[in-house]
Amino acid sequence: MKGYDPVKRALKLRETMITPDGKVLLAGFAGTEQAKDMTAHTRIADDFFRAKVYTKAGERTINPFKREPASIAAQKLTFSDAQKNILVKRKECNAAFLGQINGCNLNCWQCYVDKANKSGNPKYGRYFSAEEYLINFLVWSKRTQNSQNPEEKLNVLRISGGEVFIVPEFIFQMIEAVEKFGLQDYIYIWVDCNLATGDFYWKFLTEEQRKKISGYKNIGFCVCYKGMDEDNLFEITGANPNYFMSQFILHRGLIYEGLDVYSYFYPLTADTNGLYERLAGFMELLVDNVDSYAPLRLAMPETKVYGPTQKNLTPGRRKALENQWEAMRLWQEELLGQYSLKELSMLPHEFPARTLI
Numbered sequence: 001m002k003g004y005d006p007v008k009r010a011l012k013l014r015e016t017m018i019t020p021d022g023k024v025l026l027a028g029f030a031g032t033e034q035a036k037d038m039t040a041h042t043r044i045a046d047d048f049f050r051a052k053v054y055t056k057a058g059e060r061t062i063n064p065f066k067r068e069p070a071s072i073a074a075q076k077l078t079f080s081d082a083q084k085n086i087l088v089k090r091k092e093c094n095a096a097f098l099g100q101i102n103g104c105n106l107n108c109w110q111c112y113v114d115k116a117n118k119s120g121n122p123k124y125g126r127y128f129s130a131e132e133y134l135i136n137f138l139v140w141s142k143r144t145q146n147s148q149n150p151e152e153k154l155n156v157l158r159i160s161g162g163e164v165f166i167v168p169e170f171i172f173q174m175i176e177a178v179e180k181f182g183l184q185d186y187i188y189i190w191v192d193c194n195l196a197t198g199d200f201y202w203k204f205l206t207e208e209q210r211k212k213i214s215g216y217k218n219i220g221f222c223v224c225y226k227g228m229d230e231d232n233l234f235e236i237t238g239a240n241p242n243y244f245m246s247q248f249i250l251h252r253g254l255i256y257e258g259l260d261v262y263s264y265f266y267p268l269t270a271d272t273n274g275l276y277e278r279l280a281g282f283m284e285l286l287v288d289n290v291d292s293y294a295p296l297r298l299a300m301p302e303t304k305v306y307g308p309t310q311k312n313l314t315p316g317r318r319k320a321l322e323n324q325w326e327a328m329r330l331w332q333e334e335l336l337g338q339y340s341l342k343e344l345s346m347l348p349h350e351f352p353a354r355t356l357i
Ligand code: SF4
Pocket: 104, 105, 106, 107, 108, 110, 111, 112, 113, 118, 161, 162, 163, 194
C-alpha cells in the first residue's frame, strides 16, 4: 500500500496520549527547535503553553481570516461591568493561549513542531487535566489583562497539537472545566483538527458529550486540509492517498453536529501543471461535499519555514514554497469566478457553517 494509514497511527498514539482519568500529554518546548522559533514574549508558562498573537498593531492584511479566531471571540465574548451591573462585549481578543497535545498521526513536511513533540512519547511532555490547562490559562490571562499592549491580552483558549481529535474527550472535559468555574461567557475555546482521524469524534464521545460540545456557544473549530487532491495529500503528508476524501466527510460531519467550523489549506505543491484546474476541483469538492459557503470560510495562509521545517526541505519542497503564491493567486481568481463581490467582502464568520438546515 502506498503511504501509511493515519487512522491506524492515531489508534496507536492514543495509547500514550491520554491516561485512564482523561489527562492528555502536552508537548514540552524546552530544548526544541520550535522553542528557538519563539520569542520570549510568546513562550510562556513553564514550557508547556505559549501565546499566539494574531494581528500585530498596525499590521494590514488582505486575508480576513488572519483575524480569526480573534474576531469571532470579540463578537461573542462578554465581561461584567460591575458598576453598571451588565455584561458588555470584550474588545481585545487578539492573542490565544495554547498547549500542543503531543501526538500526531500525520507527517507533514512543512510542520513547525519537532518530531519528538508529535511522537506521543511521555518522555517529551507532561500530562495535564483540562482543569489544570484551564488554570494555567487563567493565571496567564490575569497577568496580561492590565497590559497597555492589547496584543498581550489572552482571552482565547486554544487546544492545539499535534492532533487534538485523537483524544476528543479533552474538548468535552475543557467545556466541563470552564462551566465548573462559571466562565462560559468569558472564554472562547478554539480547537484545531487535521481531518485525519476518521470517526474518532463519534467513537470516543457519547451522544450526550457531543451535545454538550455543540451546545457550548463560545467554541470554534479549525480544520486543516492536507491536500487539494489525492496526489497532493501524499506529497504533503506521505499518507495513503485514499484518505483524501475522508477529510471532507469529517469536515461535514462536524458541521452537521452543529459546530462552528472553519478551515485552512496550505497550498504546497512542486507540480504546477494544471494547478488552476486542481484548485478549482478542490473548491468544487468543498461545495459539493461540505457546504456552498465552505470556500469562503477557508483560509490559505502562507507557509513559513521554521526550524523543524528546515530539516525536511528538499529541492521539490523549496519549489512548493515558491509555488504557494501562485496557488493563492489562482484560488482568489477562482473565488472571484464563483462568488459575488459582496460575498467576497464578508468575513468568514459572517457566513453560516451550514447553509441548508
Ligand atoms: S497535522 Fe499539524 S501537527 Fe501534524 S504533522 Fe501536520 S502540521 Fe504537524
